[in-house]
Amino acid sequence: MKWILGETLETGLRRSGILVLVGLATELLSLTMLETPAGFMLFAIGGGAFLGLGVLLYLWTLVAKSETRRQD
Numbered sequence: 001m002k003w004i005l006g007e008t009l010e011t012g013l014r015r016s017g018i019l020v021l022v023g024l025a026t027e028l029l030s031l032t033m034l035e036t037p038a039g040f041m042l043f044a045i046g047g048g049a050f051l052g053l054g055v056l057l058y059l060w061t062l063v064a065k066s067e068t069r070r071q072d
Contacts, residue, residue: 012061016054023050 027047033039 009061009065012065013058016058016061019050019054019057021054023047023052023054026050 024047027043030039030043030047034043
């Protein structure tokens, strides 16, 4: 799991921020084609997945790094 979180707290937070930004960009892109069913699916599934993963990685990074600081 170290490859996901990174070596430092900042690396993990940066990766989660990138996932959230990709999710927001995907949702913004899908708003231009929202009249089609594919646009809605991209909005709901694609953008939501990236946003959800970004938030989960953010929380996981905070918990994992606080546990390592306690052990040191």
